[in-house]
Amino acid sequence: MSATFRAMWRIEHLVVCTLVLGALSCGGDGSTGPEPVASVTISVVGDTVLLPTQRTLLVAAPEDSHGRVLTGRTIEWSSSNPSVATIAQTGWVTAVGPGDVLLAAASEGKAATTHLLVRPVPVASVSITVQGATVIDDGTTRRLTATALDSVGDTLVGRTFTWSSSDIGWGSGTGRGSGCGTRSRSSSGSTGDCAASGTGASMAGSGG
Secondary structure, three states: OOHHHHHHHHHHHHHHHHHHHOOHHHOOOOOOOOOOOOEEEEEEEOOOEEOOOOEEEEEEEEEOOOOOEOOOOOOEEEEOOOOOEEEOOOOEEEEOOOEEEEEEEEEOOEEEEEEEEEOOOOOOEEEEEEEOOOOOOOOOOOEEEEEEEOOOOOEEOOOOOEEEOOOOOOEEOEEOOOOOOOOEEEOOOOOOEEEOOOOOOEEEOOOO
């Protein structure tokens, strides 16, 4: 075999290895497929504490065993409690109701989770309605109805109120003299007043 023929044979063999088997198959570990996903990381682009209807964005990054980000991989998102927050397959999270929720991203059998908290809409004010006249005789009662409101005046349900009176002797549970016949109440640090005429007591409440 001449030197020219041997050189041409080597070149042809190298071209076949490169085009058909790949460079690694000609002396490497034989791996020609894409790198498998070894782990997934999640980044939050926005707040992790939300109010109902607010949104935030999650970004998932599949990584190989060396921590290098792998592109072009499918991500599947899920929420542990859709009544607290939902997540679209684009990574956008929408808060629904108060509570804790785990949001998960999975790719090729590997997954990661992140925690979000949805808080109740804060009480901006309290409205008190007196059922009946605010001037009452001894032993007469009046029922007060308190309503928690948000910053735009919408009613907030499921809130706890704490009742108090500025003068127990004039208006605690039942009316004594001219005053309100029961206690007023409020929520989350806001105050609503029930003002009676004459010598009646002014009653308000505060609490969470």
